[in-house]
Amino acid sequence: MTWSEMQPLLSQGTLDTLYMVLWSTLVTVAGGLPLGVLLVLTDKGGLLQNTPVNKVVGVIVNIGRSLPFIILLIALIPFTTLVVGTFIGPTAMIVPLAVGAIPFFARLVETAIREVDHGLVEAVQSMGGSIATIVRKVLLPQALPSLVSAVTTTVIVLVGYSAMAGAVGGEGLGSKAVTYGFQRFETQFMLITVVILVGMVTAVQLVGDGAVRLLARRGRTAS
């Protein structure tokens, strides 16, 4: 394969991967954040202590996390078809990617929010703050550096998942690597896709770490 043959395949694959990762990240954050908050609030001693809800959500999250992603991809085909109308292509892939990442992200959110000092919650309660106020003005802003870090980790997991999605009708770099690199023994092509994926992950990590540092600076060090 020559470079001019590889180039369009690679750029199309990269765009598809970015598209899938971006949208599935948005859906994951939108779904996982409330779920994580719910897990903390309904826990024993939480502001909305509710053991049945906590247990049920906990079990669902655990099932979601323990299923191998490749199984989930296949198992979700009917659901994906229902939502998107097809189970093939980058847009359809957003569904399994988000469903796979939401439980993972929810647990990270739960951990991040648990680390917020209970004294702050008490302080806002003493001011007459409602639970919604506590979540919006204390829990989320105080946990923000950890939450950003959780998003970074989740994006990286989604890059990996999206490559796997290539095996089951998805598009993107993973699918290209399987079709050209693996099935046609184009070692060079395979290597280039790996390099692009490594570059992508590194970039996400760097941006995420930078954002966390920026957020944490105001909270920690004296200038």
Next chain:
Amino acid sequence: MITTTGLTKVYESRGRKVTALDGVDLHVREGEVFGVIGQSGAGKSSLIRCVNLLERPTSGTVTVAGQDLTALAGRGRRATKELREARSRVGMVFQHFNLLSSRTVEDNVELPLEILGISGAERSRKALELLDLVGLADKAKAYPAQLSGGQKQRVGIARALAGDPKVLLSDEATSALDPETTRSILQLLRDLNQQLGLTVLLITHEMDVVKTICDSAALMKKGKIIESGTVSGLLATPGSELARELFPVDGEASGPESTVIDVTFHGEAATQPVISQLSRTYNIDISILGAAMDTVAGKQIGRMRIELPGRYEDNVVPVGFLREQGLQIDIVDPDEAAAPAEPVALPAQGGAALLEEGAK
């Protein structure tokens, strides 16, 4: 201003019941600084949290500014709207300040105003005014991490005052601070109490705090209030444990042929040079074994332990002289402060308390 009746709090964990508050009746008058003192585990923390219902009492009632908060609380775990509104009128400061590290000093002070739904410009004006009041106007844009402990507590106090409360609850507000900073924070609380007519309920384990700013105090042990009253009233109560803790004096008699007495000064007598008068009038040598004097709420009060030569029988007249000066006299050694002296000298109730103390 704050009244609790029969306040009880029982914690239950893994089937075991722990009684943190055991029928606490507390009465804090409007405009006073009231200190609850006790060791850790005595239940002070539960008590102050029950006052604004951060902890739900197991039984009993809490009334703040004529409003029965326990009735507002409702049955559910979640705070009702009425309770939240009542809480916004009670300020609270914390041992570890509890400032949001993600917000600037000004934004921290604005938080309670945001909860009250006050508009942006008004919030900012009020926050700056409060920061000025606590002497931190120049730190408005700083983050809490850039402040010292004392400065953080000043922000905590400014924040607690944002809702124009009539009552301020202080949960060990100075316990994480060094002695000098503690003094300046206590001074600030005292100033606010006088300038704004703020009623302050504070809990502490430091006697110095009570001595420095409290008008009234209560001693708490094992979930119960053992003693309570105005500081000078407690001092005037013979055998008061709190008075003894506040003004500890000790020292042993040098021999059997001497009388050891504790002299308590409060009110007018404290300004008179009674000891030298005693010495001159009766021509006796007085040894001072120990003394603890202080200015409490602007008045000189304190206790002194002195030794007079001779047995108690020989000293009835000098002791009588001291009593005439309006001083309160406690005979230290119960063997020598024998029963015959008691009806002459002490009010009956006080004498009994003293003997009881001796018996322990």
